[in-house]
Amino acid sequence: MxxxxxxxxxxxxxxxxxxxxxxxxxxxxxxxxxxxxxxxxxxxxxxxxxxxxxxxxxxxxxxxxxxxxxxxxxxxxxxxxxxxxxxxxxxxxxxxxxxxxxxxxxxxxxxxxxxxxxxxxxxxxxxxxxxxxxxxxxxxxxxxxxxxxxxxxxxxxxxxxxxxxxxxxxxxxxxxxxxxxxxxxxxxxxxxxxxxxxxxxxxxxxxxxxxYPLGKMIRLALDSVTGFSAAPLRVATWLGCAGIALCFVTGVAVLATYLGGTVVPGWTSMFVALVFLGALQLLCLGLLGEYVARIFTTIQGRxxxxxxxxxxxxxxxxxxxxxx
Structure with missing residues (x-):
């Protein structure tokens, strides 16, 4: 044939x-x-x-x-x-x-x-x-x-x-x-x-x-999510809102403690807050970086x-x- x-x-x-x-x-x-x-x-x-x-x-x-x-x-x-x-x-x-x-x-x-x-x-x-x-x-x-x-x-x-x-x-x-x-x-x-x-x-x-080892499976899942949904960007927004809300609640609690006349050691709370906010920022930057990388690849036109x-x-x- x-x-x-x-x-x-x-x-x-x-x-x-x-x-x-x-x-x-x-x-x-x-x-x-x-x-x-x-x-x-x-x-x-x-x-x-x-x-x-x-x-x-x-x-x-x-x-x-x-x-x-x-x-x-x-x-x-x-x-x-x-x-x-x-x-x-x-x-x-x-x-x-x-x-x-x-x-x-x-x-x-x-x-x-x-x-x-x-x-x-x-x-x-x-x-x-x-x-x-x-x-x-x-x-x-x-x-x-x-x-x-x-x-x-x-x-x-x-x-x-x-x-x-x-x-x-x-x-x-x-x-x-x-x-x-x-x-x-x-x-x-x-x-x-x-x-x-x-x-x-x-x-x-x-x-x-x-x-198709584990690394390629993870890459496929990442390409699937970032290529067909803006959900990761929305997750970053949700986490940012949650972080702001948490900071607000913490601020109210600290203010209430201050008004009650109780002395609160600040090192632990400050350390936890800094670590949390730093991790949140890095996570958001990483998610944004995935989309920026896709834009960069498209602009190259290779x-x-x-x-x-x-x-x-x-x-x-x-x-x-x-x-x-």
Missing amino acids: SVDVMPQLSVVVPVFNEQDVLPLFAERLRPVLDGLGDSYEVLTVDDGSRDATPAVLARMRSAWPQLRVVRLRRNAGHQNALTAGLHRARGRYVVSIDVDLQDPPEVIADMLALARGEQLDVVHGVRTDRSTDSPFKRWTAGLYYRLIRRVTGSAVPHNAGDFRLLSRTAVDALTELPELQPVYRLLVPWLGLPSGEVPYARERRAAGRSK PPYVVTFDSAVTPNRRTAGVPS
């Missing part, structure tokens, strides 16, 4: 240091896509891998005509690698999936059938069984979704990650957004397009180690990723990696 200029389906796969799992992933994915009976492409985005991932992708591409390889010059992060794939995907429908096989490729057929049958622009893959994840992973994931719903007020599907199907309409809408730090699990529901869900059981990672190779672009047309 040849690759059309506009295939029916594009599968975007961010990859970072996945030399061990890539052959296993191809063994599961290719029969599924070949069995659909539609033209397709698989667009792997090598997010600056430092192991043998580029060599493995080159071997796979020589035996799989529908496989495209986009290589980023440096590690840009999972969401930016996904952005690079969405910008270059040509399919009428686009599925994003991780390479670790925790999201089963067989579900893609169900997603495509649901999107076509009900004329949906978005189909979320929803994890109904996360027993293969560690208790800590399940707890932090649940905390993340509760936090996001409460802070942003968004209708984010519970336990829906970056395994989803998008129509060409949804992809075009996403790629037109000026986001430099995208969080697609929030951006996609924000579009408000007709959507559905396909449940599936999350599997164990087939090989290698997770590329591309979120840099492409060093794209197998679909001929050498004389290759560009320097600004999203096309």
